[in-house]
Amino acid sequence: MIAEISSFALPLSLAMILVVAVIRRVPLYETFVLGAKDGFQTAISLIPNLIGMMVAVSVFRTSGALNLVIHALSPIFHYLRFPPELLPIALLRPISGASSLALVTDLFKHHGPDSFLGKIASTMQGSTDTTLYVLTVYFGSVGIKNPRYAVKVGLWSDLISVIASVFAVYLIIGK
């Protein structure tokens, strides 16, 4: 049942968007092409970030350093019921979206997207925005120098988002 709701979400919203657009007489195909035109550029612009981060992560993993860290931390994380493999993604997510996407990809490669870890990583990556990027762009655009408590709120809610992602996958999909 729950799996059905999830798989229906995308096709259903697609249908809804198309129906509303037809009723409002939007020129569907032309509008689609107009919007899609930027897709290639958007995806390609991820490359420098992805390569930079994936090389660093790959070095960190193949050298055995990642395993050392995971082993060292696993007693604490086991106690917290938080998979230590997800720590790098959780730490990097608020700082750089493309970088944490690189980490998620790396995790997919080694554990698969349908593993428990893969599902939590997907949820963590998809459920929030890159806090520091949003703060920089929004405050930068009007020249705010003192963000007051906005950074604190952003980072605390990122932590909650990480915990909520683990919880949501446990609850909805199960182990």
Added chain:
Amino acid sequence: MLNIIWFTLMMSGLIVAFATGHVAQVTNGLWDGAKSGVEVAIGLVSIITFWLGIMKIAESAGLIEGLSKLVKPIAKWLFPSVPESHPAMGAIIANMSANLLGLGNAATPLGLKAMEELQKLNPTKDMASDAMCTLLALNTASLTIIPATMIGLRAEFHSKNPADIVLPTLLATAIATTAAIILDRFYRHRHQVIKPCPGSSQ
């Protein structure tokens, strides 16, 4: 920040490699990492292109305006310091509606427009106002309806059901956004600007 992280990942990896003799593996890992960076980006071209096209249709169909009636009372409650008739309120409502619909690309320019209007109401031009902090809290938590990029990436790695993370994502994002709103209220009261500002109830 990223400088430190990048350096730490690389350097600790290299040091461990020298210490454990995994130098050959690391050299291979380096090229593998670079290669998969390109593969992932190319693989995402398809889903990003398709989704941007659909998002444009949703935007042109006026879905953002359609939602604004529902969003308005929430916006008034979240932004008590912004007068209802001020253009800032309109931009905030549009930004919130776009976020609710998952129209990330449309949400950013609307959010920046809202910041510009809020800056006009801001008595201290280099310090964020309460309303700005609330807008940021909403946008950094960013309520996600359809995590299209993640569905695409999962499909690329041959997931049996790439979309089965939609509900968990929705739950996680709802919890985080609620938390952001509560945290914002909490810190707003704690960081009350000393001089009384017009429009605030205390």
